[in-house]
Amino acid sequence: MNSGTRIGIIGSEGRMGHALAEAVAAAGEVLAGGIDKGGDPVALASACDVLIDFSSPHALEANLDAAMGAGVPILVGTTGLEERHHWLIDSAAERTAVLQTGNTSLGVNMLAHLVREAAARLGEDWDIEIVETHHRMKVDAPSGTALLLGEAAAQGRAIRLADHSVRGRDGITGAREAGTIGFASLRGGSVAGDHTVHFLADNERIALSHLAENRMIFARGAVRGAQWLIGKAPGRYRMPEVLGL
Ligand SMILES: NC(=O)C1=CN([C@@H]2O[C@H](COP(=O)(O)OP(=O)(O)OC[C@H]3O[C@@H](n4cnc5c(N)ncnc54)[C@H](OP(=O)(O)O)[C@@H]3O)[C@@H](O)[C@H]2O)C=CC1
Ligand SMILES: O=C(O)C1=N[C@H](C(=O)O)C[C@H](O)C1
Numbered sequence: 001m002n003s004g005t006r007i008g009i010i011g012s013e014g015r016m017g018h019a020l021a022e023a024v025a026a027a028g029e030v031l032a033g034g035i036d037k038g039g040d041p042v043a044l045a046s047a048c049d050v051l052i053d054f055s056s057p058h059a060l061e062a063n064l065d066a067a068m069g070a071g072v073p074i075l076v077g078t079t080g081l082e083e084r085h086h087w088l089i090d091s092a093a094e095r096t097a098v099l100q101t102g103n104t105s106l107g108v109n110m111l112a113h114l115v116r117e118a119a120a121r122l123g124e125d126w127d128i129e130i131v132e133t134h135h136r137m138k139v140d141a142p143s144g145t146a147l148l149l150g151e152a153a154a155q156g157r158a159i160r161l162a163d164h165s166v167r168g169r170d171g172i173t174g175a176r177e178a179g180t181i182g183f184a185s186l187r188g189g190s191v192a193g194d195h196t197v198h199f200l201a202d203n204e205r206i207a208l209s210h211l212a213e214n215r216m217i218f219a220r221g222a223v224r225g226a227q228w229l230i231g232k233a234p235g236r237y238r239m240p241e242v243l244g245l
Contacts, residue, residue, distance in 0.1 A: 006032035007226055008048035010041060010063055011055030015137075016077065016215060016222075020052060023219035027227070041066035050226045053078055060085050064092040073097035073229035077104055077222055079144030093236035097229050101239045102144025104221030108195065109239045111210045112152040115197050118206065119156025124179050126201045128153050133186040133194040141185040142167065145195050145210075150181050153197065193218075 007024050011017045012034020024031045032048035035041060036055070045051055045066040051074040053063050060078060067074035076089065079102050089100050103109065119128065130153075132146040142150075147161075154161035159179070166182045176182075193212040198205060212218070221239070228242045239245075 004029040005050060005227060005230060006030045006048040007223070008032045008044040008051045009034040010039075010044070010051060010053040010059065011078070012036060014054060016054035016218060019215040019219035020054065020222060023216065023223045026220075027223045029223065029227070042069060045070035045072050048072060050074070050229055052222050052226050054222070057081055057085055061088055064088055064098070067098070068092055068095045071096060073099075073226075073232060075104075075222055075225045075229060076100040077102075077218070079147075080140030081144070090236060094234055096234050097232035097237060098235075099225050099229055099237040099239070099242070101225075102146075102148040103193075103218065104225055104239060105210075105212065105217040106221060106243055107210045107212075107217065108145055108148070109243055109245055111195070111197070111208060112149055113240070113245055114208055115149050116152040116156040118197075118199055118208065119153040120158075121156075122199055122201070122206075124157070126199045126206075127176060127178075127180075127182075129182040129184065129198045129200065131184045131186070131196045131198065133188070133191050135190050135192070136188050138187060141187075142183040143185065143193065143195070145193065146183055146185070149195060149197050150183065153181055 007029050009017050009020050013036045033044050035044050041063050051067050054077040057080045092098050130146045130149055132143045150161050164180050166180045192214055196207050196209040198207050225242045
């Protein structure tokens with residue numbers, strides 16, 4: 001009998017759900033079950049040691065409630081979250097361990113570290129623009145990863161991203177406002193997820209990129225995060241803590 005950690009997947013029939021099932025098996029853990037739209041997160045939570053949620057922002061509140069009710073930790077990889085979702089996560093984290101991240105891969109979390117450093121060391125005369133490319137089925141923009149990288153750049157500059165971000169330029173926009181962080185999104189084909197943070201000054205540029213070649217990098221990172229969450233005190237945790245970055 002397999003005595004591994006029992007992992008429950010929310011969004012189990014999705015693209016990430018399938019990759020997660022493979023990663024759970026590869027890690028020697030137990031797939032306790034999975035649900036999709038219309039499924040019961042309470043029943044799933046009661047049958048597992050940890051939940052992994054890669055579904056939809058609409059499902060978040062019920063999933064957090066189920067995790068709290070069963071006293072199990074939850075890793076939230078779903079993107080497209082708004083401010084109210086982050087309040088729900090903060091509130092749930094008072095009762096159970098929650099790890100929310102726009103990207104579970106080692107490479108992107110390393111990139112975020114480099115972006116924070118670069119933004120801190122380069123002056124405000126270096127403009128910052130973040131460009132992301134994803135497959136044609138992606139429903140949210142900018143990507144959760146682009147926002148994570150934007151937060152890293154803002155932290156490096158000791159500013160609030162919400163006060164400085166510029167999204168989706170169109171029409172007569174006027175000249176670029178100094179100190180802003182811009183976002184642009186491309187959608188098409190089967191791209192698993194490409195992100196480039198551009199630092200642009202007069203006569204020179206730096207581009208820091210991460211290119212995801214498949215979804216297993218996210219799935220492996222999520223399973224590692226779920227394993228790490230077992231036994232953790234209530235609180236809100238982040239991927240760099242899991243990865244030791
Ligand atoms: N943090 C990270 O590292 C990564 C995050 N993501 C994010 O993960 C999420 C899922 O991505 P992906 O797998 O490509 O998307 P898919 O659309 O392929 O899968 C989403 C799954 O979630 C299910 N779902 C939808 N609504 C609910 C609900 N209310 N309750 C339970 N399940 C629901 C869907 O079921 P149904 O078909 O029945 O609607 C579907 O099976 C996205 O937000 C994406 O951005 C993706 C990759 C990496
Ligand atoms: O929807 C996806 O596919 C992805 N979503 C995440 C995001 O929004 O950043 C992570 C990854 O880029 C793939």
